[in-house]
Amino acid sequence: EDQVTQSPEALRLQEGESSSLNCSYTVxxxxxxxxxxxxxxxxxxxxxxxxxxxxxxxxxxxxxxxTKKESFLHITAPKPEDSATYLCAVQGSxxxxxxxxxxxxxxxxxxx
Amino acid sequence: EPEVTQTPSHQVTQMGQEVILRCVxxxxxxxxxxxxxxxxxxxxxxxxxxxxxxxxxxxxxxDQFSVERPDGSNFTLKIRSTKLEDSxxxxxxxxxxxxxxxxxxxxxxxxxxx
Numbered sequence: 001e002d003q004v005t006q007s008p009e010a011l012r013l014q015e016g017e018s019s020s021l022n023c024s025y026t027v028x029x030x031x032x033x034x035x036x037x038x039x040x041x042x043x044x045x046x047x048x049x050x051x052x053x054x055x056x057x058x059x060x061x062x063x064x065x066x067t068k069k070e071s072f073l074h075i076t077a078p079k080p081e082d083s084a085t086y087l088c089a090v091q092g093s094x095x096x097x098x099x100x101x102x103x104x105x106x107x108x109x110x111x112x
Numbered sequence: 113e114p115e116v117t118q119t120p121s122h123q124v125t126q127m128g129q130e131v132i133l134r135c136v137x138x139x140x141x142x143x144x145x146x147x148x149x150x151x152x153x154x155x156x157x158x159x160x161x162x163x164x165x166x167x168x169x170x171x172x173x174x175d176q177f178s179v180e181r182p183d184g185s186n187f188t189l190k191i192r193s194t195k196l197e198d199s200x201x202x203x204x205x206x207x208x209x210x211x212x213x214x215x216x217x218x219x220x221x222x223x224x225x226x
Binding site: 046087089096101104 | 116143145147153154155156157160167168170201203210211212213214215216217218219220222
């Protein structure tokens, strides 16, 4: 069964204090790893897709990287508006499944 | 920017009642999904739908659940006889292409079963 574990569960940063969020996964044949941002009471907002180990993607202050067992979301010089829960999800190849399997997320709070 | 929309934003119903949650996926998308998130828990897959058929469903998606695309724009989730444990946020998602491709989520419907 595909599984995703995210750490830490919660992270508090000062504005400008860079850090990384971790997503460890076990999956039978990774087809894609996805990062989403979720604000309270809202739906997940797509950020990145990574397909193979060594791949990196960037968007503003966010950079996602992928290895064979985990992915990192690096946040450089965060601002208060980056406060949200960041979700990691995987799509495995078992049976041609289309479902995303999510982790519980990391709740990021950036203080001004 | 195109987005997935869902109605209603909040639905309160009594146990045993039927509810229909509605979604309008992004217009050129062909693959549709329902997920749910119980408060404080992970987002969980319910069902995927393509070409007017269910392509995959989870163990959660039992006979009490059904999905339909009644016209060219709407995608609905029906729960026939709601239970207290059905209380959750229900998210509709759509994708332009088949896996692995990003799925775009709607804002959700909060279902409260009393």
